[in-house]
Amino acid sequence: MPGLPTTVVVPTIGRPSLDALLRSLRDSDGPRPAEVIVVDDSGTRAGPAAARNRGWRRARTPWVSFLDDDVIVERDWLARLAEDLAAAGDDVAGSQGRVTVPLPAGRRPTDWERGTAGLRTARWITADMTYRRSALAEAGGFDERFPRAYREDSDLALRVQDAGGRLVRGRRGIVHPVRPAGFWASVRAQAGNADDVLMRRLHGPDWRERAGAGPG
Numbered sequence: 001m002p003g004l005p006t007t008v009v010v011p012t013i014g015r016p017s018l019d020a021l022l023r024s025l026r027d028s029d030g031p032r033p034a035e036v037i038v039v040d041d042s043g044t045r046a047g048p049a050a051a052r053n054r055g056w057r058r059a060r061t062p063w064v065s066f067l068d069d070d071v072i073v074e075r076d077w078l079a080r081l082a083e084d085l086a087a088a089g090d091d092v093a094g095s096q097g098r099v100t101v102p103l104p105a106g107r108r109p110t111d112w113e114r115g116t117a118g119l120r121t122a123r124w125i126t127a128d129m130t131y132r133r134s135a136l137a138e139a140g141g142f143d144e145r146f147p148r149a150y151r152e153d154s155d156l157a158l159r160v161q162d163a164g165g166r167l168v169r170g171r172r173g174i175v176h177p178v179r180p181a182g183f184w185a186s187v188r189a190q191a192g193n194a195d196d197v198l199m200r201r202l203h204g205p206d207w208r209e210r211a212g213a214g215p216g
Contacts, residue, residue: 004032004078006064006065006130007033007035007036007061008035009039009064009066009067011041011068013045014042017069017070017179024073025067025077028074028078029076030076030081034059039052047144049144049152050142053142053144056136057141061133062134063130063131063132064136067174068126068128071127071128072175084097084130084170088168089166091166092132092168093131093161093166094160096125097127097129097130097169098169098171098173099128100173101116101120102177103117116179124157124167125153128174129153135165150195151195155199157211158203158211161210
C-alpha cells in the first residue's frame, strides 16, 4: 500500500495524553504517513506556533498534518485522510478533520465543557488540520507572536485564504476529550484577549466573521 504524502506534526509539552494519541495513530487503519514528528516544547516553552513551525519546516512531503497532543484519531483516520487528500483539487490549500467532543451524560455540562464542545464547529483549528507545505511556506508558517494555543490557527487560515488558497472540511475525524479545567483556566482565558487584539490589528475589524470566531 503506498504511503500517505504527508508528515504528521504534533507539538507537545509532554502531557500524558500524548501517549494515547500516538497509540491511536499506530492503530489507525490506512496508509502510513511518511513521518510523524513530535516537537517537544517542554523545555523552551516557545508556544505551539513556534513548535509547529519547527515541525513543518523539517517535513519534505507535499502535505503536513497537524494534530494536538490531547486528541485521539478515529480508527479509520488514516484511510479517511488519504481520501481527503486525494479529493483535494489544486486550489485546496488545507483540509480540516471533524471534531467530536464527548460530554458527560446525566448532568448539565459545565461552562468549561461547553467551551470545549465549541471545537466541534470551529473553523480551521489545528487540533486536526492538514495544509499543503507550499501554502505554509508561502504564508511564512504560524505567527509566533501568538504565544498560546489560541488564535494562531485562525490567523494562519486567514493568511492562507488571503493568498488565494481554499480550505475545506474533510471526512476524517478525531475525538477531543474535555481536559480538567485546572486552577488557571480562567486566567488563561483572559490572557487570550491579547490575542484577539492582535487579530484585529492584523486582519481588521471583521476578523471574527471571517474566522468564524463568533462575537467577543
